[in-house]
Amino acid sequence: MTFIYYTLLCFLHVLALPLLCALSLREKYKKSIPLRFLIPKNHSKKSYDIWLHACSVGEVQSLQTLIESIPKTQSIFLSVITQTGYKQAQDLYAKYENLSIDYLPFETFIPLFAPTCKKLFVFEAELWLMLFVYAKHKGATTKLVNARISTRSTKRYQKLRIFYKHFFSFVDSVLSQSDEDTERLKSLGAKNVKTIGNLKLLNPIKPKIAYKKPESLIIVAASTHTNEEEFVLNAWSKAKALWESDSEVLENMESKPCHIKQSEMSKNTESKKDFSPFLETQNEKNIDSSNCCIERSETSKDLEMIKESKQDSNIESRKDFSCLRTQNDKNLDSIKFAPLHPAPTQMVENLDSINNHNKGYECKTHLHNATKDYTTIKKDSKNNLLVIVPRHPERFQSVFQLCKQYGKTICLSELQNDSTLDLDLIHADILLVDTMGCLINFYAISDIVILGGAFAKVGGHNPLEPATFANVLISGTEIFNQKALFAYIQNYYLIDNSHSLQMLLHHYKQLMTSSVNKDLCHNMIESILE
Numbered sequence: 001m002t003f004i005y006y007t008l009l010c011f012l013h014v015l016a017l018p019l020l021c022a023l024s025l026r027e028k029y030k031k032s033i034p035l036r037f038l039i040p041k042n043h044s045k046k047s048y049d050i051w052l053h054a055c056s057v058g059e060v061q062s063l064q065t066l067i068e069s070i071p072k073t074q075s076i077f078l079s080v081i082t083q084t085g086y087k088q089a090q091d092l093y094a095k096y097e098n099l100s101i102d103y104l105p106f107e108t109f110i111p112l113f114a115p116t117c118k119k120l121f122v123f124e125a126e127l128w129l130m131l132f133v134y135a136k137h138k139g140a141t142t143k144l145v146n147a148r149i150s151t152r153s154t155k156r157y158q159k160l161r162i163f164y165k166h167f168f169s170f171v172d173s174v175l176s177q178s179d180e181d182t183e184r185l186k187s188l189g190a191k192n193v194k195t196i197g198n199l200k201l202l203n204p205i206k207p208k209i210a211y212k213k214p215e216s217l218i219i220v221a222a223s224t225h226t227n228e229e230e231f232v233l234n235a236w237s238k239a240k241a242l243w244e245s246d247s248e249v250l251e252n253m254e255s256k257p258c259h260i261k262q263s264e265m266s267k268n269t270e271s272k273k274d275f276s277p278f279l280e281t282q283n284e285k286n287i288d289s290s291n292c293c294i295e296r297s298e299t300s301k302d303l304e305m306i307k308e309s310k311q312d313s314n315i316e317s318r319k320d321f322s323c324l325r326t327q328n329d330k331n332l333d334s335i336k337f338a339p340l341h342p343a344p345t346q347m348v349e350n351l352d353s354i355n356n357h358n359k360g361y362e363c364k365t366h367l368h369n370a371t372k373d374y375t376t377i378k379k380d381s382k383n384n385l386l387v388i389v390p391r392h393p394e395r396f397q398s399v400f401q402l403c404k405q406y407g408k409t410i411c412l413s414e415l416q417n418d419s420t421l422d423l424d425l426i427h428a429d430i431l432l433v434d435t436m437g438c439l440i441n442f443y444a445i446s447d448i449v450i451l452g453g454a455f456a457k458v459g460g461h462n463p464l465e466p467a468t469f470a471n472v473l474i475s476g477t478e479i480f481n482q483k484a485l486f487a488y489i490q491n492y493y494l495i496d497n498s499h500s501l502q503m504l505l506h507h508y509k510q511l512m513t514s515s516v517n518k519d520l521c522h523n524m525i526e527s528i529l530e
Contacts, residue, residue: 001166002133006108009130013037013108028394032083032103040105043115049074051117051140053104053131056085058200058462059123062146064092065202069525072098077115079104081126084393084436091437110134121145121528123199125153132170144174144190145528146199147181150459150480154184165189175527177484196527198484201518205468207441214423216383219505220442220471223391223461224452229399231455233406233430235498236386239505243381375513377447377472385423387442389433391452391461396434403430412438443469448508450501451475454482454494463489467514474504490515 016037024033035041050070054060060080070076076099080086089101105113107130120135120142122128127144135142149157157164165188168174173192176182182195221232386407390399396411403409407429415421423431423445433442443449449466451473453459459481466473473492486492491512495501504511 001163002129005129005163010108013106026394028083028392030083032081032086035103035105036081036109037106040109040113041102042113043077043102044113046077046100046115047075048077048100048115048117049119051077051079051115051120051135053079053120053122053126053128054085054089055080055124055126056082057088059146060085060088060092062123062198062200062203064204066199066525066528067093067096067099069529072096074098076100077102077117087436104128104131107131116140119143124148127164127167129167129170132167136170142170142172143528144171147174147176147185147193148178148481148484149181149184149188150483151184152480154187157188161188178487181484194527196524198488199524199528200462200464200485201488201516202524205440205465207444208438209421209441211421211423211441211445213445214385215379216385216424217377217379217381217448217508218385218387218423218442218446219448219450220387220389220446220466221450222389222439222443222452222466224388224399225391225456225458226395228452228455229388229390229402231498232388232450232452232501233386233403235501235505237406239502240381240384242502242506243384375470376509376511377513378509379447381508383424385426385431386429387431387433387446389439389442393434393436396432400432400434403432406430440465443471445469446471448472448474448505454478455496460486463492463514464516467492467516470513470515472504472508472511473514474501488517490517 020033020037023029024038052063052067054063060078063078067076067078076096078089078093078099078101080089080101081104086101086103093099093101104110107128110128110130111134114131114134116138117135117140120132120140122131122142122144123146125148132142168185168189168191171190173194174182174185174190175194175196176185177195177198179195182193185193219236221229224232388399388403390396400409400411408427409430409432410426410428411432411434413434415426433439443466446466446469449471451461451463451466452475453461454476455478456476457478460475460479461482463473463475463482463486467489473489475492475494477494477496479486479494491514493504493511495504
């Protein structure tokens, strides 16, 4: 099967050469494609003790603790796929004299130009057959490390189960992120599979530059993809209008504790339609209730504050992510939010259900048991700054043009001295971060983080970084590539439409701040290097 695969790959590679040459003219690929598909560097005469392969930025960053744990007497070769991953590797690891960095040649070139090694560690979902075949042929021990596979990918891979069974015959062992990943990998033919947790948990997360903590409310839209900026901008602009019009009401809400109470189910079951819960508990039990409310209380006195929200049935489904403001929102009849300060060990359940006859929308909140008090944000929304950090640098200019439609926008690159940045002195509505490598700097001073990659069907991004800094963490429901990491996060909110995001932003003072539980990782480095 390997011969057939390699022959077919060579044929397709030749056919794709014109397209590859054209793509190499683009900024995103001008370095990676030539060095991977056209003229790779020749490492065939070099030999290393350990070969590490990671795809892009996230995987490269996750290697920090592992690389620091490898004795300096052992030589390391680190290969990457993307240009941003290569730049990140250079920034983090160029200082190591025992480590070399380069792009991974395309599979057709691996037998010709790849180095040899004693141990091959491939990270996450980089299932390159020829890489493992070549390493085993040269006598290396092979491991798939920090392995993950989503439910969606498993269904697709099952159609090629014979191929993946052959692939895993060249993998000596697999170290997975979760028990679910372990079972999925076994179903594809993986052997010697062990769950060790996620390697990213071991890395220290700290800003490169310590910005001054601003007095204004800082909202960071992080690692956004195409259409996600508009999704966020739409919700933010409408929440901003609500902040201005409802400031007096919100001030009255700040000091009142609240608790959860589910009202009686509607007796008229015939009128029920598909309802999505706006907020849901950790165990993700859906509530099929057309009459569910959140009530607020002060000691023994109960005061109903929330009632069923209704939307205009004549309004069609929005493709432009536009959101609705209900007629009674000023009277707090449609507020939907998580509970404020539950008992430290209380598992919050059955938060709310919204009856939406046009288009169901959903927000899930995951509020874990904890031994410390929950905290919320007390900053006033009158002064707020939206910080947008696109995932890919080639989109900076188009995102800048979009942002200008929603308010005064300034780019980070326009500021003279990034090291002394004071966001309170920025006279703008939106700050576009058009430089690489400073996202964690903004996480460190953020109050709310809207984590991209999960509103579009990308699979989500790393939630550990924002949650480290105790901010309100909001993401989309498409986190299929990051579920294992989200399992370590206490208190986060998942939404699937702009109206839900608007509601969360509007009532941010009632939302829980996130945190990371690192108690679930044990002996990761030892398991990898053994």
